[in-house]
Every structure is written in structure tokens, then in C-alpha cells.
Amino acid sequence: MRETFCGWYFKCQNGRQTLAVIPAEHGRGSQRSGSVQLITDAGAWFVPFPGQPLCRDDEGIHIGQNHFGRNGVRLDLQAPDLCAQGLLSFGQLAPLRYDIMGPFCCVPGMECRHSVVSMRHAVSGAVRVNGEDFVFDSGVGYIEGDRGRAFPSRYMWTQCALPGGSLMLAVADIPLGGLRFTGVIGAVLWHGREYRLATYLGARAVRIGKGEVVVRQRGLSLSARLLESAAQPLRAPKAGQMGRTIHEHAACRARYLFRQDDRTLFDHEARDASFEYEYPG
Secondary structure (H helix, E strand, O other): OOEEEEEEEEEEEOOOOEEEEEEEEEEEOOEEEEEEEEEEOOOEEEEEEOOOOOEEEOOEEEEOOEEEEOOEEEEEEEEOOEEEEEEEEEOOOOOOOOOOOHHHHHOOOOOEEEEEEEEEEEEEEEEEEOOEEEEEEEEEEEEEEEEEOOOOOOEEEEEEEEOOEEEEEEEEEEEEOOEEEEEEEEEEEEOOEEEEEEHHHOOEEEEEEOOEEEEEEOOEEEEEEEOOOOOEEEEEEEOOEEEEEEEEEEEEEEEEEEEEOOEEEEEEEEEEEEEEEOOOO
């Protein structure tokens, strides 16, 4: 029996601060443990729960005194270097029309399967992290998940709340059945319309390097470029355990250019984008 993982990413922003929480479960068979990671603009923390898997019910997932669900998050994390407590409530979620993996959601042997729970929703409430208050009076949130055996060996991922919209994009080296290919999944909500870029729709990465990725799909083109580097270390799955260190910019400067045919839909420079870039160079 292989070791596997599953995890969810809850991101909340208030225009000045970013708070992301990642509950996860990992292990083999019934020998499973949970963990919660918390990342802000200024730091990242990993809280293990050895031998204690996530509990799931109709309301969401629970570990210790922490709860994560579609309606909000309750945090009570105590560790030698972390005290995080608070309650956040979510407004109506904005799911995609169908699974971001498309037909690949049914393909056996995938190393990692991605899901998008909500592209954008309102966030209210407050969390105190080591004495700093994160207050969300009219905040915005995003939720996604991953499950499988490991994160791709090389990949990039980014997410950004746009004025009135949202985007996410992931490009990764995908091993499947003895072959390897560069896979693309991405979604853009813009002026009430959902655009999707994906390998199964003909998308391909035409440029990867120096913190930039350019994806094209017939008449659509989306570029994402990291403009600064101030990443925090995060634990990531490898062979079903949280044994790999990756680096995430929870809120950084990035530029996004989205075009359809010869028309620019937006050229947006964000100061609070989330970005992971695990490609060399």
C-alpha cells in the first residue's frame, strides 16, 4: 500500500495582510497523521499532529480544536513558536463549472490531483497570530486542494484575486505511465465569465524560465511573472509524507497578462499575489 496525502489550502486577504492555512493528512493505510501549516506575509509555521488524522463530517474537516469548512475556519494552534486563534466566516463560494482536472480526474496513477473549491468568496472575522491581529471586515478568500503521492518535481503555481475576479494557474512536469509531459491547468474569472486553460483543452506552456510562465490555448494567452522574491518555506508531500521543502510567496508582486486573440483582457500588476516557482532558474 502506497503512502498518500491529501490537503486543502485556505487563503484569506484583507487588502493589507494575507493569511493562508493548510490542513493536511499523510501516511499509509490506517497509519496516518495530520498537520496544519500557517503562512503569512512575514512567516510560516508547521504544526504536526502525530498519529492523529483529520476527522471529516458534513461540516468540513477537524483536527485538534481546529475546523476547516465551506462556511469558514476556526483556529486554535499552539506550538513552541506559534499561537494562532480566531474565527473566520466565508460568504457564498464561487466554484468552477466542472473539475479543474477535466478527464484527468478519472485517469489512474496520477501523482497529484488538484481541485478548486472556490475561486473567490467574502471573508469576515479575525485571527490573532503571535500577537498580530488579522482582521477581515471585507476580505476575500480562495480554497483549493491536492491529493495523491507527491507534488510534481518541477512546477509553478500562482493565485491572485483580481478586481472583481480571480485567477489560478499551475504548470508542472507530470509523470504518467512511464511518460512525462508538461501539464497545464488554469482558470480565470473575469467580468462574470469563466475562462479555462488546460492541457485537455489544448493549452501548452510556451515559456518557462526566470520566474515567468506563458501559456497559450488557441486564441487565449496567459502570462504570469514573479516580480520579487521573498518566499517562506513550506512543507510539501513526498512519497506521502511531508518530507519536502518548497517556497511560497504568500503575498508578493507579480504581473499577469491575459489576452484573447488580439485583445488584452487585462494587464494587472498585483502586490498580494501568491506564487510558488519550483523550476530552476
